Amino acid sequence: MFKGGLYCKRNAYRLCRHKSSFATALAAASRLVTPKIMLSNPVSLVSNEMNTLAKNIMALIGSGHPTLNRVTSYYFEAEGKKVRPLLVLLLSRALAAIPLNQRDHVKVDSEDVPEDPVYSKPPHMLLFEQPVRNFSPLHVLHGIKPLNPLTKGPEPLPQATFDQERGILPKQRRLAEIVEMIHTASLLHDDVIDHSDTRRGRPSGNIAFTNKMAVLGGDFLLGRATVSISRLRNPEVVELMSNSIANLVEGEFMQLKNTAVDGDPTTIQFGKKELPPLSGKLDNKVHEYHVPVKYEANITHDQMIETAFEYYLHKSYLKTAALISKSSRAAAILSGARENVIDQCYEFGKNLGICFQLVDDMLDFTVAGKDLGKPAGADLKLGIATAPVLYAWKEDPSLGPLIRRNFSQPGDVERAAGAVAKYDSVSKTRSLAQDYRDKALSNLRAALPESDARSALEFLTNSILTRRK
Template identity: 85%
Template sequence: MLKRLITGRHHAGQFHRHKSSFAAALAAASRLVTPKIMLSNPVSLVSNEMNTLAKNIMALIGSGHPTLNRVTSYYFEAEGKKVRPLLVLLLSRALAEIPLERRDHLKLDSEDVPEDPVYSKPPHMLLLEQPVRSFSPLHVLHGIKPLNPLTKGPEPLPQATFDHERGILPKQRRLAEIVEMIHTASLLHDDVIDYSDTRRGRPSGNVAFTNKMAVLGGDFLLGRATVSISRLRNPEVVELMSNSIANLVEGEFMQLKNTAVDNDLTTIQHGTKEIPPVSGKLDNKIHDYHVPTDQVQNVSHDQLIETAFEYYLHKTYLKTAALISKSSRAAAILSGADKSVVDQCYDFGKNLGVCFQLVDDMLDFTVAAKDLGKPAGADLELGIATAPVLYAWKEDPSLGPLIQRNFSQSGDVERTAAAVAKFDGVKRTKELAVQYRDKALQNLRNALPDSDARSALEFLTNSILTRRK
């Protein structure tokens, strides 16, 4: 099936010469979860699940306040890649190829909260069940006015859209929607933090609505996402997805204050702002990657580079790969897969996510802003040292002071960009991305039987290295 889809793309001729193979891979992979009746329509490049993703999300998060609705729907209106929910849906379909008798589908739901009345149904039905509509009475959730639209509950998913024999389970579809809600909330927040003015080819949320409304809109999305997570009724999935939100924040802090290269823990904002001293009442642990100031002189250049790379990869995992890896693990858990498959799915998401961010960091040096859909060269302007810069620093120790002062002086950005070009920083970053790509492919082959869905995941994984946005 996948071969037919890939072959069919070439009939579009001139159109495809302007599309990256990553965009083509998204289109081909998305068609795998499209109803057969839609496959005859060449314009239909996404599945039924993907086509209704934004609509279902708005049913989950809709507010009675028109401006809040506008802010939260703003990024869903634009044409985004929606890679994260697509991965969850394709992985869910690939997991469905594992025979039911090899899956622990009876235990997963019935033992989550055994005393809860929602578990009064026969256990054999629980794998295919919908997420619950609510746990608390509606008058408690809705506040003073009963059934207040400001706090309305989620709409149930149409049962008819699911293939109960081999298809994507209701909870897995809801998981895909939750993942996109969390990711979109992070975009609203990131654009405020990074002073971005464009996103997906149009004004960013902070420019369109103000910083305050963009932050509050992101907060609202996260609040709705956590409610939806709880209604999946699986403690490990709740823990995983809730923790992925915390990971995003941890990763952002690692980027805002890089303790691997900035040893002054008394200041922030590139050393321009002092923070309150530690009171001693609480235990404020120092990050593992911190090099104490009194030891810096005794640390070799190679050791500094190694610490900086470990810090960078950990930050990359938290900011980008954590959501992908934990949602991949959650999809496997919801399918009833055994522990070895669950672990491989987690590792797949981790390796794919790191690969994805490495390519993103390469594109910041190689792609123009109009093609990227957001400002190019933004990382250096924001004082962020990514893998291409770290590879250049490894060869040119004189870049150390520039990195430590976050490229804040005149000429720092230009000098660093020249060093990245001179020492093949982008090429070496791509070689590292290839290593993570290969590990992700192996994870898929270790975990999943051969199927169209697995082939689509492999195709997507391979194509990440050639994407242009």
Template identity: 75%
Template sequence: MLRSAAVRRSLSKGEVSSLLSYRYKSSFATALNTAARLVTPKALLNNPVSLVSNEMNTLAKNIVTLIGSGHPLLNRISGYYFEAEGKKVRPMLVLLLSRALSQIPLEERDRIKIDYTDVPEDPVYSKVQHSRLFENVPASISPLHILHGIKPLNPLTKGPEPLPQEFDRARGILPKQRRLAEIVEMIHTASLLHDDVIDHSDTRRGRPSGNIAFTNKMAVLAGDFMLGRATVAISRLRNPEVVELVSNSIANLVEGEFMQLKNTAIDADHTTFNNGTQHIPPPPTKFELTEHEYRVPTSSTTNGTQLSHDQLVDMAFDYYLHKTYLKTAALISKSCRAAAVLSGVRDPIIEECYEFGKNLGICFQLVDDMLDFTISAKDLGKPAGADLELGIATAPVLFAWREDPSLGPLIKRNFSNPGDVEAAALAVKKYDGVGKTNELAKDYCNKALQNLRNGLPNSDARSALEFLTNSVLTRRK
């Protein structure tokens, strides 16, 4: 704020504007400045990682300990994606959220549920509730000679060392929350190994993808192994609710992938797949396979009435957003919820943490879908323009379809005819599909920011989360 006219006259017009705008800083600017003050050296200014730098610096090393195998080839490919510099957004969110939750007083963190009838006799469970928050992750639950197999002195897989606790109390991140961050990154990386095989990708994080460097079979098996090690680590958290949340996110990833492989909102023929070229085998006669009660609407008619073009597009958007949640946002939202559960906070805050992860995850994928149209493969670190080539209609295409109904047949046949990809790309450009997707991403970003403010007390960690949330909109890879 300027104190006098004399002061105002001594400043340039640009400086006055800058000072005046400072009074009305946005939450983004506040988050940026808060994060910047906490980072050293100056080269790392504006980096929210500073608040969880100890944990992030050792993340890959700890994960390799979790997934390490006695077989050299399996060991090599399992750690392959951790060697390159990835975004590591998911574990960073878990760690920052854990720090933010630690600002809530212990007396308000009393939601620790343990089913004593389903827990073996263990002195850990005889502790008072608050101290249970700080308990470490056991190296194993079953006897080691059973886990290690017939040659217990030379196991292929073994239990990890317990987490050190010295830093946790000072930084507010509980031992189990740190292990959760590592598990989440393991699940995400396993999905990348599988995705690169499914999508025939050549590159990942700026170098040959796992399927190219090691073959498809090894990449799939390594992804399976990593998921297996992740589920072992989940069980050692000894929290049934967290085990259910994180394990279910793995199933969500697969459900989302199937929604993408067979878009039933566009193609109502449930007897074929692969653009109608392959028939689904008939169902078994010995038992009935039933879908559960909730399904995304997948019919072009309602009560025998043909849907309008706008209604069809709306239904396609519902399907797309649900698929986006399952493929991308489920792991983020459920890991955020799990971090809140492990912190012992009460239900309203747990819900806000979950909604934050859901809204941020959808925002993240919307931006990813935009980048597929706007960034080169070199900058993206993976093939650009891949979605259309794979026959996937993302938000930019759906926005274009709303303006140009002729795109419908192209979307239905997954852009499989010559010229389909080019026609869809031109329509996205003509009808500003990228710009409209950006506006939708902003809406989800704003919802995520509101969730943070509703659920968390003001703190450096919350400011860093706000900064990170806003930065999703401007990322380039």
């Protein structure tokens, strides 16, 4: 642990023990409406679905090559947090508490498949449709006549996976599996990009196999995920979930080349490598949904900090919150909920996702690697300025050059870590995370009626601030 780590650990411990009056009141209220078992384990409400999650995913990702199967299943073997599918399943149960006569906003596009009998059914019947097995012939999808059971294609979910009491629709269950596939693919890619050695307490995919196999395994998972997305037969959900993959990539690029602090658009790798000159043959403009960056020489320190924070939060959304927010919105769409509920579910996922990333960035300063399940202090060593560093930079302008050169010189990492401790930046980051937590709780209450599932979501949302891995 770098210098200042001990201070940060003690400080974080004190912060974990401290709860605001709002959080205390919320915890007390939760106990009044939450079954006792759920207070310690929100998974209990969706235990059937979570227990079979990995098994169902294996049916979706099987290939004809045993080594590829080994790579793609590697991270599913470990006991990960599985927060993203858990959120989708709990949200799906909470949405089921909305009466069917208030869920009349089924998103389908019958214009695309006018002769398909599925779309001739009443809207409410469409909610209970299973994901289809496949559209194209299997010999076309796999490129070979069946040689072994893996070429059959995934089995549809058993009809028993939906019952009126639990309320999780077959397509919502498949959505939870898709979300975990996309997330796991991003982990395989991230560990290669970040040169990670460990993940979930054991060798990372790139170490256990090779960089090339880890990248290809992640690509294969994304390919299988997009196939499963298409089989949900909902155009908006297909668009949302496919775009969440693009969001992940764009967020990584924002991290690799931080244009908020690096005003040179002609170089990458911390200024060490020049980009090829533009040919002028194509006009590939940046779309309007991006963070405006100020390159003026006379920009004030406060303006620079404001821009850096805006950039950081947008990057955090794309890298972490986009998949959570879009899958939350997709779960609401598949439930047939009305537009205001769909919008609130999206905002819930967005605010929760940013809160999750803020806490993740705090843990990089406060928790040892053996507890995290991955290397601690990795962000600074990778040249990444997260919220704790930005708060320290606000107080100490001399950190600016270190951030611009991505902590690449000897002593930069230690100096930045010391500044984080000196200016109590971890507690400031925690306060920002609490703001996003509170917004997420408000979104839940605006979107969903009272239920055990909503209480579980509230409990889970609060618990993010006290997680240790």
